């Protein structure tokens with residue numbers, strides 16, 4: 001093998017190299033796995049001892065020399081390319097898809113902040129509830145239509161097993177059709193006075209359209225104290241709505257009947273989507289925002305609270321509806337569609 005010729009041609013070629021691609025080709029040619037020198041070094045093992053001693057050190061020295069040449073050229077090209085490709089501030093950046101919170105979750109968090117500011121605790125109950133918690137405790141008469149399976153998703157008894165000695169209704173499980181049952185769970189484990197909110201998902205066996213879904217989110221609040229006034233409740237409602245919408249909102253109150261309140265009312269808010277003119281969200285310009293009222297004495301009693309000493313104030317906010325109002329969404333089904341084209345807007 002002619003070391004001198006090899007050295008001369010390698011040196012001559014590397015002189016003219018101007019970029020990394022050429023340098024890589026040079027590296028493959030002179031020190032790569034199939035380079036003449038590499039193959040020679042590998043064949044040394046099979047040579048007679050004399051030849052090995054004669055050529056081994058020379059070949060190894062040449063390989064080292066090539067590697068140094070390569071290293072030197074590599075750093076000189078690197079320096080040049082840094083000069084040539086200095087940071088270009090006009091290049092568009094790389095956009096990373098990092099995801100974000102669902103609009104309903106964002107509004108829920110805003111409500112949480114608004115209520116926490118007013119001294120409320122955040123509480124959560126189970127999505128699988130029972131006839132006992134969601135109807136019996138809620139003062140629903142035995143023949144109330146909401147107990148029928150047309151509204152509530154009941155869970156087949158054989159799929160949940162039976163616990164011995166369970167009270168009437170408490171072993172008949174369902175996907176909760178409303179949140180109010182959660183308030184009794186809280187009352188049974190806390191001593192008044194207290195104020196808390198309990199956001200969550202509810203389930204109704206209903207036909208869906210732009211304004212109705214078979215699963216949606218509610219956000220309830222309950223205050224229990226010695227001296228509760230309806231006027232105080234109204235101020236609470238408008239404080240919360242103005243916090244969420246960042247503007248004054250127009251509301252109206254109507255009497256409403258729900259078994260678990262006495263008296264009960266409905267708060268409507270003028271539709272922000274159409275400013276009261278009427279649209280597919282509201283129909284007539286008003287959106288049912290919140291039913292509410294003072295807890296029925298029977299409900300306080302099952303919560304372990306003496307209705308002669310204590311009073312309460314419920315409000316139930318439709319979380320999906322309030323989100324639709326806030327962002328001008330005209331179909332509730334979009335919220336649960338998982339459609340990224342929709343969700344990316346928030």
Ligand SMILES: [Zn+2]
Nearest residue numbers: 271274279282
């Ligand atoms: Zn409207």
